Amino acid sequence: MNPKQSFYKRYDGLILGAISVLLVLAVWEIIWELGWISPLFFSGPSAVAKQFRETLLHGTLLSDMAYSGKNFALGFLFASVAGIVFGIIFGWYRWIRLLSNPFVNAFYSMPRIAMVPLIIMWFGIGMWSKVFTVFLFAFFPILVNTVAGVKALDPDLLRAARAYCATDWQIFTTVALPGSVPFILTGIRQGVSLGLIGIVISEMFGGSEGIGFMVAYGGQTFQTDTLFVGVVVIASAGILFTWLAEKLERRFSRWKPEHH
Amino acid sequence: MKLAIDHVSKNYRLDRESREVPALVDVSLSVDDGEFMAIVGPSGCGKTSLMSIVAGLLPFEKGTVSIDGNPIQGPGVDRAVVFQHASLLPWRTVSGNIRYGMELQRRFDAATMTERTEYFTKLVGLGGFERHYPSELSGGMQQRTNLARALAADPVVLLMDEPFAALDAQTREFMQSELLKIWAQTRKTVLFITHQINEAVYLADRVAVMSSRPGRLKGLFTIPFGRPRTLALKRDPKFLEIEDEIWKLIEEEQR
16 A cells, blocks of 8 residues: 555545535635625635634734633533532432432423523623533533443443452442443533533623623624634634543543454 | 351342242352362352352341351452453453452552562463453453452452353363463362353362252262363263263253
8 A cells, every 4th residue: 555545544534624624615715705795794714814813913802712711611620520420429329310310301401591591690790600501501411421321330340349349439439430431521522512502602691701702792793704703713612622522532442442 | 168158048039929039048068278169050050149149249048158167248358259251340451450359358568469460460371461451352361360350369269150151162171271270379269150060070179069949959079080180081981970970960850
């Protein structure tokens, strides 16, 4: 096999992905330059890039990103810790799981956006309403996946641990936790995407800072270019975080046969 | 006498029929220090229940099980189990799994655990595979890891629950000889459960035969062959004779 071919085979996803993105951008840019679309309702790649540079250097883009990023990180951290801890408890103790089931199911399946106005009433329009919204959005997928992971633990492993006199704590740290890690990471990956929705939504509902606010404000004042900058930043964050979560998932699943 | 099983009875509750079904009835068996005892019986004879009871994993109604005269209460550091399914932690390497039993029992310090892990890895013939994960091992090698984990924990009595049942016929024969070689170097007291008569006769000093439904002890055979034993023994007329006798005892009741 010649090296060019093997290079293509190794990175075919990346190469084809890049080609398709560049192609779409080029067509979009041409249509934009020809003036076929109104700048009031849409924007073009070059205009978005220019506005990006503008808000980055002279505007509030960096501080907006920092504000959103901080609130997202805080809410997501709480959601991860709480989701994993409660997930292991609910997964382990059947009766606690049965007691909590109606609420978990209700919250997991309801459109959580409906809660945002209420959250703003509780926490005001400051950062804590954002943090809590992210928490609420990200918590349930992490919880539900962790519960599934604990329930799927191999009973043979639990039996072996008991035969070697394992304490409950040892079973937790050596079997239950590592055994649920692949499920927990799936939950984290889903929690990241939902948490991003949470941060944008909560900033759109109230406040005066952040990327979500930037998008809402851009829309209300017909600054379509600014709106697009916000959308691009959110989309990039989504891609970056999902990629990181997938990398983490692979890192912790290397003992699985399909990854060799 | 190292291990004494004294008048043990165990009932199972059938939830659907809300009645108790006897699984083991009045089983008594004693295993001497350094003896290799095999229990053979058809499926459903309660031999696995008996093993779980001795391991301390299954509560029972009547009787006592004692080791060195001390009645058991739950799992203990005086026993280690080699399971039918290797039951290895898939996220730990061979070394990590062999160390695992010792880690849980917390009888050795870290340096001793490392030393023992190395020694038993080599003893079971897994030198060079220390960093492999269980998913990268064959069934036979997984069972070697399972065995090394149990031996490394330094039990008074080694419990083996049909450890070769899931292996293919050739690997099983090979593992039987390997087990005898390893055992010769450790001389642990062993309780070995199997449904294969020739496996029991080949490995053990004595073979206890169990009947099914309910599980009872039906006969006890002393195997007259010296050690070391080779696979050729399985074709010895005396071997076949003992095998046949045990088979008749089991067959009697199958009819």
